[in-house]
Amino acid sequence: MRGINGKIAVVTGGAQGIGRAVTERIVAEGGNAMIADSNMDHGKRTVDEINGQAGRAAVCFHPTDVADESAVIDVIGRTVREFGGIDQLVNCAAVFIMRGIEATVEEWRRIMDVNIMGQALCVKHAVPEMRTRGAGSIVNIASISGHIAQPGYLTYNATKAAVANMTRCMAMDLACDGIRVNAVNPGTVWNKNNERYHRAELGMNRAQADSHPEIGGKHMLGRTADPEEIAAAVVFLLSDEASYITGENLMVDAGYTAM
Structure with a gap:
């Protein structure tokens, strides 16, 4: 895809699941990635495996809790030092607290801190680096759960609905900087x-x-879905092939939300 080769991406949650598949696809397209993930073991193993396959040091790992602003600042700074800048951001890190109205205050705070504030913090601190490069692309991982009702999923669905509209607001605010912001909404993966x-x-x-x-x-x-099927849509939106797409919530759900 045009606009991935030689570019630099930060992928939160990039050591597992969809995030790892996104990281692998970025490297396969010739890009570089900083994995920001809270799991040290998965992060180190992912770096070794992807770099071994790529034959070059295309991926780095920085342990990161995206709900901690100082940790977000650290990983953004590390990316700039390691690779020279930031062109792209994929907000994939999330926690899966599926609770209904019985959810505790602690459960609400944790899922909102990671799933909503964590994405907002990563955008806040990545955007200044994108501005220095004159453009950028951001993909937030939302979910079909942000667009439908599901029993016992109140906490999770509320955060993903927030991500969907947060994406639109970010796209509006950042369009003048040449920074596109879109969301991918997967079905069951x-x-x-x-x-x-x-x-x-x-x-x-x-x-x-x-x-x-x-x-x-x-x-x-x-x-x-396979994680790689979601990753293909994410990397498309990151790329120059999607240069006229911003503020979009792309459903990658095998028709789930159309039924």
Whole structure:
């Protein structure tokens, strides 16, 4: 894709799931990435594996809790020192606290701190670096859960709805700087966390989940997504191929929200 080769991206949550798939795709397209992730083991292993495959030091890792502004400032500074600047940001880090009205104050604060404020802080501190380069591209990971009602998902869905509208507001505020801001809204993705949940709580493997009317059956294509399928949409929006797209909430959900 045009506009990825040689560019520098920060990918929060980039050591696992969708974030890792995004990081791998950026490197495959010739870009460089700083992984900002709270999991030290996953971060180090991801860097070793991706750099080994790429044959070059295309990826670095910085342990980061995106809800901590000082940690966000640190990872932005480290990116500039390691790679020379920042062109792109992918806000993928999230916590998955699925609670209804019984949610505690602590649960609300944690999910809002990471899923909403964490994305806002990363944009706040990455944008000045993008301005020095005259342009930039930001992709926030939202969710179909931000556009629909789901039982017992009040906490999570509220934060993802906030991300969807926050994306539009950021796009409006940053358009004059040549910085595009979009969001990708995935359907159900078969990543490690979802695999563990479906096996432990529901006793299902992927084939069973895909054929279940309330899981894969909720999607027109009759299955869950691979992380790489979401990453392809993210990197498209980062790239110059999407140069006329901003303020968009792109559904990558196999038709879930159209049904």
